[in-house]
Amino acid sequence: MAESLFGHVEPFAGDPILSLNDSFKADPRAEKVNLSIGVYTDEKGRIPVLGSVRAAYERIGFAERPYLPMDGHAGYREGVQKLVFGANHPALAARCVATIQTIGGTGAVGIAADFLAKHVPGRTVLVSDPTWENHHGLFQRAGFKTTTYPYWDRANRSVDFAGMVEALESAEAGSIVVIQPVCHNPTGVDLSEEQQAAVSDVLVAKGHIAVFDMAYQGFGTGVEADAAFVRRYAERASCLVANSFSKNLSLYGERCGGLSVVCRDADEAERVLGQLKLAVRRSYSSPPMTGGLLVAAVLGDDELRAQWTREVDEMRTRMDAMRKLLAERIRALSNGVDVDFLLSQRGMFSFTGLSEQRVRDMREKDGVYLVGSGRMCVAGLNEENVPKVAESFVAASQA
Ligand code: LMR
Numbered sequence: 001m002a003e004s005l006f007g008h009v010e011p012f013a014g015d016p017i018l019s020l021n022d023s024f025k026a027d028p029r030a031e032k033v034n035l036s037i038g039v040y041t042d043e044k045g046r047i048p049v050l051g052s053v054r055a056a057y058e059r060i061g062f063a064e065r066p067y068l069p070m071d072g073h074a075g076y077r078e079g080v081q082k083l084v085f086g087a088n089h090p091a092l093a094a095r096c097v098a099t100i101q102t103i104g105g106t107g108a109v110g111i112a113a114d115f116l117a118k119h120v121p122g123r124t125v126l127v128s129d130p131t132w133e134n135h136h137g138l139f140q141r142a143g144f145k146t147t148t149y150p151y152w153d154r155a156n157r158s159v160d161f162a163g164m165v166e167a168l169e170s171a172e173a174g175s176i177v178v179i180q181p182v183c184h185n186p187t188g189v190d191l192s193e194e195q196q197a198a199v200s201d202v203l204v205a206k207g208h209i210a211v212f213d214m215a216y217q218g219f220g221t222g223v224e225a226d227a228a229f230v231r232r233y234a235e236r237a238s239c240l241v242a243n244s245f246s247k248n249l250s251l252y253g254e255r256c257g258g259l260s261v262v263c264r265d266a267d268e269a270e271r272v273l274g275q276l277k278l279a280v281r282r283s284y285s286s287p288p289m290t291g292g293l294l295v296a297a298v299l300g301d302d303e304l305r306a307q308w309t310r311e312v313d314e315m316r317t318r319m320d321a322m323r324k325l326l327a328e329r330i331r332a333l334s335n336g337v338d339v340d341f342l343l344s345q346r347g348m349f350s351f352t353g354l355s356e357q358r359v360r361d362m363r364e365k366d367g368v369y370l371v372g373s374g375r376m377c378v379a380g381l382n383e384e385n386v387p388k389v390a391e392s393f394v395a396a397s398q399a
Contacts, residue, residue, distance in 0.1 A: 016133055016372055024369045032367035033385045038185065038215075038348050040247055040315055040379040048250050048315075052308035056297035065289050070277035072101020073292040079299025080258035084214070084227055084243050091234050095266040098273035100259050100280060101287045105215045105244030106134060108259040109178075112211055112240045113142035114279045115261070115272075116176060120209065126171055127178040128152075128164075130373060132185045135178050135213070144176070152187050157341045157353065159189050161198075168202045176209045181229040183216035183347025186375035190220065190346065196229045200236060210239040218248045218312035219319065219347045234262045245295050247348065247379075248312050254291030315379075319348065322381035329390035337397045348379040358396040366392035 014020075021037040042048045071077065077099045081092055091097050102108040116123070121143070127135040129148035136146045149171070150163030168177060179199070184190055191199060203210050212230050220226045230241055238261070245256040259276065263269040280286065298304045327339040342350055354362075354374040362368040368389055370376045381389060 020369060020371060027367060027369075029367040031388065032369065033380065033389055034369050035377045035380045035389065036369040036371050036375075038247065038377055038379070039252060040250060040319070040348065041382070043318065043382045045380075045382055045384070047252065048311075050250050050308060050311045052298045052304045052311060053249060053251065053294055055304055055307070056294045059297050060290070060293040063293075068101070068286045068289050068292055070280045070286050071099075071273060072287045073289070073296050075296035075300045076101045076256075076292045077258070079296055080243060081260065083217070083223070083299060084230060084241055084258070084260055085234060086224065086227065086231055089231060089234065091262050096263050096269050097234075098261045098263060098269045098276060100273070100276045101292055102242070102257040102259050102280075103284065103287055104246055104255040105213065105242055105257040106138070107255065107287075108242035108244070108257040109135065109211070109213055110138050110141070111259050111276060111279050111283065112242055112261075113139045113144065114283065115276060116209065116211075116240075117142040117144060118279070119275065120174075120176070123174060123176050123209070124172055125176045125178065126167065128180065128184070130186055131178070131180070132213075139176075139178075149177070151184070152189070152351065154353070157189070157344075157351070159191060159195065161191070161195050165198060165202055168199065168206065168208065171206065171208065174207045174209065176211060177203060178211045178213060181212050181214050182220040182226040183349070185215065185347075186349050186371065186373055187351040188341075188345030188347055188349045189351075191229070193228070196232070200229075200233050203233075204237050210237070212239060212241045214241060215244040216247055216347050217243060218309075219316050221346075222316075223248070223309055223312055238262050238264060245291075248315075249295065249298065249308070250315075251291055251294065254294065255288065256291040256295050319379050319381075320346075322386065323350070323378050325383065325386050326378070326381055326390055326393075329386055330394055333390055333394045334398065337394055342378070348377055350376045350378055352376050352393070354393075354396055358399060361399060362392045362396050365395075368392040 024034045125139045125144045125146045126149045128151035149167035150160040153160035217226045241260045243258045246252045261272045323342045327342045330339045352374045356372045359370045
């Protein structure tokens with residue numbers, strides 16, 4: 001070719017989670033263990049196809065596949081609203097919530113960022129320190145500057161609540177604040193109910209715009225309990241809520257999520273819904289159908305929904321059991337290594353406190369993959385791999 005058009009294009013440094021997952025797949029060692037990406041695997045190390053989802057597949061069959069509307073499948077959107085807010089939430093009764101089907105939880109946060117960039121431009125966006133890396137990227141892509149509020153108290157392996165509140169209080173009024181209401185990624189530590197109330201008070205008093213990213217509903221305490229923070233907040237103030245079905249319906253590759261905007265009244269919600277549809281049209285036109293039908297089928301049927309809730313409970317119970325098992329194994333190997341954090345943190349992730357170098361040691365020496373930040377996905381543990389992980393962890397902790 002005469003000319004290079006793209007010679008200046010820089011190489012992609014890789015994504016700290018997805019690229020690591022690629023490296024894991026390419027690792028030829030048979031005994032490797034993937035505790036990096038947030039994917040739940042069962043006791044045999046497989047991504048489960050939930051019984052409720054299997055039944056939904058049978059129901060949806062080989063129907064025709066027209067385009068879905070820009071805002072998605074109607075039954076899906078209703079299912080999202082009832083799941084996130086609870087069927088009897090006053091905001092739903094007053095038709096104050098605009099909800100769209102999105103391409104996973106990432107798509108929900110992305111459309112939220114696009115919507116906010118257009119309608120409330122120029123605000124500061126605050127995300128927790130640390131957070132899921134992509135929060136920064138998605139809001140920056142939409143044109144925002146992002147900054148952080150303290151969240152992780154390294155010394156006590158808990159929430160730096162005083163630091164968080166102080167940062168939210170001193171942020172410019174009307175800032176956008178991204179909050180993970182349950183099963184915080186990457187730390188595994190959540191706000192207590194009292195802390196949630198206090199944070200809500202600050203958000204409301206400062207006129208901040210809360211964007212809740214709820215990707216793990218059901219993996220903390222239960223499907224209903226995990227939504228309590230969001231539900232209470234939505235009774236007090238407008239907010240945005242992104243949710244995901246990747247983990248709790250084990251539908252990773254189907255890319256199923258939702259975005260709900262809680263508005264002041266029904267008229268505002270209708271206009272907001274219109275603008276969300278426009279944002280979707282400009283980005284990918286309309287969401288995909290198969291996952292949409294599956295989610296709508298599970299959430300829209302009392303029996304399947306009850307079955308699904310039991311399946312979420314089983315996944316959560318198994319993760320909690322694996323936390324205990326790993327803690328026991330580590331204790332059996334060494335008294336000197338602190339494992340309490342495994343038992344107090346919840347959801348898919350635990351923040352181990354291991355440095356990047358120690359994480360690299362575990363990967364290179366033992367084929368045990370954690371994210372560089374020291375995040376361990378406990379949903380990848382099983383009875384077979386726990387002994388190896390425990391040994392690797394103790395060696396890294398004592399190095
Ligand atoms: C994770 O944090 O590992 C998951 O949420 C997957 C992702 O998209 O990063």
